[in-house]
Amino acid sequence: MTNEHIQEHVNVNSMLPAQKLYDQSEFIPVDPTQEIIFPPELMSLSKQPQRELRFVGERVLWIQPCSLKELLELKATYPNAKLVVGNTEVGIEMKFKNLLYPVILAPAYITELNIIQHTQDGIEVGASVTLTVLGDVLRAAVKKLPAHQTEVFEAVLEQLHWFAGQQIRNVAAVGGNIMTASPISDLNPVFMAAGCKLTVMSKGEKRVLEMDDKFFPGYRKTVLKSEEILLSIEIPYTRKGQYFSAFKQSTRKEDDIAIVTCGMNVLFKEKSNIVQSIRISYGGMAPVTVLATATCNRLLNRQWNEEFLEQACTSLAEDMSLSPSAPGGMVTYRRTLTISLFYKFFLTVQHKLALDLRMEGVILEDVRPEYATATELFQLDSPSSVQLYQAVPPRHNSDDVVGHPMMHISALKHATGEAIYCDDIPCYENELHLALVTSTKAHALIKSIDTSDAMTVPGVVAFISAKDIPGSNLTGPVIYDETVFADDKVTCVGHIVGAIVADTQGHAQRAAKAVKISYEELQPVIVTIQDAIANKSFYQPVRSIERGDVAQGFKDSDHILHGEMHIGGQEHFYLETNCTLAVPRGEDGEMELFVSTQAASKTQALVAKALGVPANRVVCRVKRMGGGFGGKESRSTILSTVVAVAAHTIKRPVRCMLDRDEDMLVTGGRHPFFGHYKVGYMNNGRVVALDVTLYSNAGNSLDLSLSILERALFHMDNCYNIPNIHGTGYMCKTNLPSNSAFRGFGGPQGMMIAESWMSDVALSCGRPAEEVRRINLYKEGDFTPFSQRLDQFTIDRCWEECMQLSDFNKRKEAVEQYNRQHRWTKRGLSIIPTKFGISFTAVFLNQAGALVLVYSDGSVLLTHGGTEMGQGLHTKMVQVASKTLGIPCSKIHITETSTNTVPNTSPTAASASSDLNGMAIYNACQTLLQRLQPYKDKNPKGCWEDWVKAAYFDRVNLSANGFYKTPDLGYDFDTNSGRPFNYFSYGVAISEVEIDCLTGSHKNIHTSIVMDVGKSLNPALDIGQVEGGFMQGLGLFTLEELRYSPDGYLYTRGPGMYKIPSFGDIPIELKVSLLRDAPNEKAIFSSKAVGEPPLFLAASVFYAIKDAITAARAESGLTGPFRLDSPATPERIRNACEDKFTKLCPPADPGTFTPWAVQV
C-alpha cells in the first residue's frame, strides 16, 4: 500500500503541528545483506538432471513427472489422477469439501506446459503458466502491439487485476482455472467470448478444441477425456473494428470471488456500426460458464444504437434468467447485472467506435458526457490519512509517559512474529489434539452416534461426549441453559455433540468427520427473526423503556411515518481463532489451562463446574489474544470446557485450535437485529414522538443476549432528544448457534435504527439530513430516556470540529455538482454522531483487581484482571503504573493474566478495562508508595532501587493488591431510574462515498472523525482503536454478510465467502482527530473508554451510500424514504437504484419459492 501518512500532533497552546505519532528516524534502515537468501542447496538441485519424484503419504501418492511423455503415461495409468499445479483449487476441495484424491500428478515443471509463444493468431500459453507470468506476458504484449490487436489481452489483464491476491496468482496456473470449470471462473468467460483454442493431449492423441458453449458439459466438468490433459491455450489477437471487454462484479473489490463475471466481444462490418459477429459469455448465471447465444444471434447485422441496446437488454433478461431458488442467491441482482454490465459494454464500444470511425470519416454519436463514468473501469486509489491529537505539555518527570503516543509494548514482537500466542506454546510430551464433532441439523433428536469408522483412523485415542463429564454438563455464562456436549437433542447446526482426541490435528479432524450421527428431525426449525415472531419464540424478559407521553406526542406531530430496518450479524473474524491447551496436573483434580479468552475467571468457573471440582483447582492463563472483539468473552468457554473434559478423561494434555471454518460454525457472532418504528415529527424535522420495537436474533441459548438487548434499548435515541419515546425489545430464540458479545454490544444496532428513522424524517420533510440531525441533538444537561443526565456533553464540539475538518459545506456543494453531471455514478455525504454509555450494565461486573509485585532489584511485575487482545491494554496499564510509581515503563513488566494472581475478574469487555483495571493498579501502587515513603523521606536524593532495597532489608511487604469498583451505578427498568452508565464517550464522523449505480460497487472517498476520548492515556493506541473500530463498523454496515440456508446451515464459513474490509475499503482520505481539552473526571487520569464507541461512526458511510442512492433514485423520479437494510452490499445498492434495467428483472413473489439463503 502506498499510504501517505500525515500524523500531526496539536500543541495545547497552538494548532501548529508539533510532533509526529512516530519518529521515522528511529526505524532501522533496510540492510540488503540481511535479506533471506534462497537456499543454495535448492539452487544447485535445479541444475541437476530432472528426475521423477514420488511422495508416498498415508492416503495420497504424489508424483512429479519430469517429462511430458512420463506425464501422459502416468495419466493413462491413473486416469482419475488429479493434475495439481498451484493447488489453490484442489487444496480447497481436499480441506473443505472432504474430497480425497489418492493419486496426484504435479506437472508444474514440464517444459511443454510452460511455453509462451506468439503464433500467427495470438499468444499460446502453457497450461502450467502461473497467472502472474500470464499477466507479465500480456502486459508486455499490450505495450508492444497496436491497441486494436490487444483488446482480449487487456480484458484478461482486467480480470487478473481482481483475481484473488498476489500470493494466489503467483502459484495458480491458467490451466487450473480452465480445468476447474468453476461457473464463477474469471477467465473462462473471457476465453469463451474470445473463442480461445485449447490444445489437449493424451498418450496417443493431440487435438485442438475451441472454448465454446459445449466445452463445459456440466457443473465442474469439461469435455476432456479422463486420460487427456490440457497442454496449452491460445489467446487470440483482435483486429480493427473488434472490441472486447471483461467485467467482474463481486461483493468486495479486492480478492473476492465473482457474483457475475463476463467477457463481451463484438466485431463490426468494415467502416460501420453494423454488427458482424458478437459473443457474450457470463459466469455466475448457471452451473457452467455460458454463452448468451440466442441474444447474440438476434443482434447480428444490426446497428449499434439505442434501439439495439433496448433489444439486447430485453433479450438478455429472457436469455439469462435464473430460478428464484438458484444456488448463490442474489437472483434479481445477478439478472440485473447481466444487463447492466452489457450496458457498460455498449457505452464503451459506442465511445471507441465513435472515435475510431471518426478517423475513417464516419460520424457517429459519442457517449453523452454525463454517461461517461459508466465506461470507466473501477480503480482503487491509494489511501492517505491524517491523525490529530493534543500534546501533553512537557513535564519535569520524563518517565511520565501518560498522554504520550507510546508504542504498544508488544508491537515489535507482533511484527516479527516473536509474540507468543496460545498455539505457539511448545507441545507437551504426550500431548493430544482435539477436533469437534458437531450437529448437521438445526433442530433434532440424536438417535445414535456411530464412531466405528472414526476409531479406525490412525492415531485416534478417544471419542469424548456427555457421558465423560465428571461434573455438570450444564453450562452458560449467565444462566446454565446450554450443555457442554449435546446429550439427546441438538438445537443448531454446529451444536457440539462430541470430540475426537488423536495424536495429530489432521487425524482428529478426519476422524471427527467420520463420526456418523443419525437424527430425528424436529419442528419447527426457527432460523430468522421473522420465523421467531411468527412462532412467538422469545426469551424472557421483554424489555421496555418509556418517557413522556408517546400517544400525545403523535397527536401533536405534524406528520407520522413508519419504517423498518434489518441489520445483519457479523463474524468476529479475530486473526487467532479460539484455542485452548488443557494440562491436567495429575493430583487433586488440578487443571492448568492456557486459553485465548477475554474471560479468564469465567473460563475457570465453567471448567471447574464441568469437572466437578472447586474453582481453586483450575488455573486459567492468558498471555495474549490475536483479537477478541467480544467473541472470546463467553463463547470461548464452549471450547475450553470440552478440551478440559477431554484432558481430564484421558489424563494427558489436550490442545485444540479451531480452524476458521470450525470457529465460524460454532461460536456465533453479532446479533442480527430487526426494528420497526413509528415517528412523529414537525414540519422542520423536529422529532416529538417515537415508538420503536427491536428484535434480536439470540440463537439457541441466552448467553449475553439480555444485556445486549438492554444496551440496544439504551442507545435507541443515539444522540437525539426525543421528548416522547417508547422502546421495546425482544430476544428471538432461534435454531442458530448462540449469538454473543461483539464490539458495541447491541449499541450499534440500536443507534443504526435511530439513524434509519432520522434519515426517513429528513427525506420526508425534504430538508438536508445534517440540518434535521442537528436540530434534534441533545444539549448539555438534557436527560436520556433512561433518566440519566448528560454532563460534559461534547457532541456539539465534535460536530463543529468535524464539519471543519471535512470541509463539509464545500464538500456538499461538490457532491451536488457531481451528481448533476453524472447519471451512472453518484456521490453521497453524511454526518453521524454517536454517544456510547460506558459501564457494564450488569452492575457487579464493574469491579477490577490488580496485583503489583516489587522485587528487591526494583523491577516490578504487574498483574491485573484485564486481558491483552492487541488493543494495548497492557501498554496503558504499564503507563498508569509507571506514572503512579514514578518510575520508567522499562522497569515494569506484565507477563500474563491469570486466575491465580487476580481472582474473580470481569471479562475484558464493555470498553471499560482501562478505567477499571487502571484504577485498581493506581490503588495498589498507592499502597506501595505509602510503604516506601519512609525510605524516600530518609533518603530523598536516592533512587527507586535504593528505596526498594531499603524497604526490603527492613522487611516491608513489597507486594500489594489493588481494587476498584465504579461508584453510583445501577438502573431499574421497572422504575426507569438509576444510572446504567458511569459516563458517555462521544464522537462524530462525516463520510463521502461514490456508488456505481449500475453495479452497486462503492468507493469510500473521505471520512473525518472527531472523537472524544477524554484526556488520552495514549493517543497512538486511541487513534488505532478509532481507526480499527471504524473499519470494523465499515465491514458491519457495508460488506460483511453471513448467509444461512432456510434450514439454518451457515454457507459463509471462511474468508472465501465472508468478506471483511480489505485495504481498498479504507477511505481514500481518512482523518482522525481526538477532541482537545476534554478531560473526563470519571476515569483514570481523566481518560475515556475508546474500544467500542468509534465503531458506530462507520454508519456515516452507510448513510452516505443511502444519500447517493437517493440521488440515483431521483433520476428515475423516485423520492422520499426507502428501506435500505444493513449491510449496504453491492446487491442492495444496485437493487435500490431502480431504473429501466432493474424493471426488466422483477423479483419473484416471496412465498412462491424457497430461497437459497434467508435474512436471519
Ligand SMILES: Cc1cc2nc3c(=O)[nH]c(=O)nc-3n(C[C@H](O)[C@H](O)[C@H](O)COP(=O)(O)OP(=O)(O)OC[C@H]3O[C@@H](n4cnc5c(N)ncnc54)[C@H](O)[C@@H]3O)c2cc1C
Ligand atoms: C484464495 C483464493 C482466491 C481465488 N480467487 C479466484 C478468483 O478471483 N477468480 C477465479 O476465477 N478463481 C479464483 N480462485 C480459484 C483458483 O485459484 C483458480 O481456479 C486457479 O487458477 C487454479 O489454479 P491452480 O494451478 O491452483 O489449480 P489446481 O488446484 O492445481 O488444479 C485445479 C484443477 O485443474 C486441473 N488441472 C490443472 N492443470 C491441468 C492440466 N494441465 N490438464 C488437466 N487438468 C488440469 C486439476 O486436476 C484440478 O482439477 C481462488 C482460489 C483461492 C484459494
